Amino acid sequence: MKNDKQHHWWAGFTLQEAIFIGFSASMIVLSRILFRLHLGISGHSMFMTVFFLLLGKGCVPKRWSASVIGIFAGLLGMILGLGKGGPLDLLKLILPGIGIDLMSLVVADVTGSYLLCLIAGLIATISRMPGILVLDLLAGMDTTVAVQHSALQTLGGMLFGSAGALLAYPLIKRLRSFQILDH
């Protein structure tokens, strides 16, 4: 969204961008309710999370936009009683956003190609690993077992997260080519 003429309203975002960030967070929460696929595979929620984080980042390509989407999605999830773990669930949404934003410090446009989206998706999913690892270690799990457990938990997420990332790129490309984001 190009809103260079407007002043920054909050945290470097214009009012319109901030509202869009809030709506992107709402979509992550809504998708978690609507698309419960009951696959029994760990990490399938990462499909929609990465998808909307990258869509949000593509539409608002500013510093820390993905992290802010993650924070709002976590808070909305807590308010609506979604997810397993309340405050612990916040981490699961904030960390992928931080991962995408850290990548954007190195690469200017993280949603610029299929490859970049794939890498961003993988980074976002791997970013969840420290959260799971810390919880396991706090619970007194053996370090080796904790690393294996968090890696296993992340593995499924990597598969779904990269699929969500690959699906986000053509959409962002289309939105840009139709100049829908320019207003």
Added chain:
Amino acid sequence: MLSPRHNLSDYPGKYRVKDSPVHRLNAGFKLVAALGLTISALITQYIPLIAGLIVLMPVLYFISSLGLRDFWRDSRFFFFQAPLIIFLYLLKYEPAYALTQGLMVACKILLAIVPAMLVQRTTSASDMIQAFRRILPDKAAFILFTSLRFIPLLLRESLDIWHAQLLRGARITPKHLLNPKNWKDFSHCFILPLMVRILAVTREVAISAQIRGVDTYNAHIERMTSPGTPQQETAQKKEIM
């Protein structure tokens, strides 16, 4: 027609409208208490305390007038987690140690998560909003509550687009989505029009907020508080007069 609406009826941690002592507690207090229970479950190595907390959880569900079904829904992940953790322990340790240690860790993870689920089950969205309003900055709170307020609209728009595209033959039912070949349909037939609609709603909401002075008020505050050149200050004074 297979609708995604069925998923809204029940899910782990969903708020239950009941009148219980736990429901009547302050949301902030409940969040702090849940955090305390989570931390104590995670850091303790004292087995009687872990056993006590395991007994306490269903009792708290009972006091909260929540049924066994709710407790089962919130805690059943344990039965997926525990075998996995025990299996990982078995790869490194002897069976007896692996079983006891794995089970204890799985119980501690369960005890770390269930208190938060109980808070979600017993706290309405409005009570949770009140708790967040005290800790969030004004503008962040505005965005959070605007998003919350527009969730029903976004849901309605999503379902309208969903049903319209289903009638046109798009393969986007939950059953279809199990096949990755149909994900392209999902993206182009459902998400793309939905994103266009969300961007349009965003613009409308932003304009509406600007008209109500949300944007201009802050611009005015910024102008008044930021130091400017003498010419700018004179221009501002004229503008105010």
